[in-house]
Amino acid sequence: SQQGEEDPQALSIQEGENATMNCSYKTSINNLQWYRQNSGRGLVHLILIRSNEREKHSGRLRVTLDTSKKSSSLLITASRAADTASYFCATDVDNQGGKLIFGQGTELSVKP
């Protein structure tokens, strides 16, 4: 069953701009994760935020989590053309044995 939904489905920005992607989910979670996928490749884990955390940083990435609204956002600052990829949120749903449920993804295009 679908848990996470990303918004927007597609995002096109200029190099140097910030990119914000949002994710909403439906049930209680242990943690929420963001992944990146280059076209035709496997997914790469970017960042994990636990249900008791509100914000987390990793390099140019900033993730927020609002469990009251069941939503998360991924911010990529000072974007580069190499950031062009699809980004997925995934939820580790409570009492589901560590299975991840993925959203449909946001396709980000960063133009040089």
Added chain:
Amino acid sequence: SQTIHQWPATLVQPVGSPLSLECTVEGTSNPNLYWYRQAAGRGLQLLFYSVGIGQISSEVPQNLSASRPQDRQFILSSKKLLLSDSGFYLCAWSVGGRHGYTFGSGTRLTVV
């Protein structure tokens, strides 16, 4: 170091033929193993997961099956492929629910 191998990278199979996709993990013991399928432009659908040798949980009833004959080997099979089995198949592993998944590079299956 921990790595995951998935092969083949691409596969074209006729309808009604059998399928066997293999995934192996190195550098870790007793991982949780997962098979996902990704339709074009869509998110990932969890097909099977395994928490130990011989333990397989199916998420979606379908034309596929999975087996885990060894601790670090996960196999996705079908006796007779359907056109609807076409897609991008991804294997992943994790250890517990506190860390992200590590994905293989994927197999692009086209059933003709």
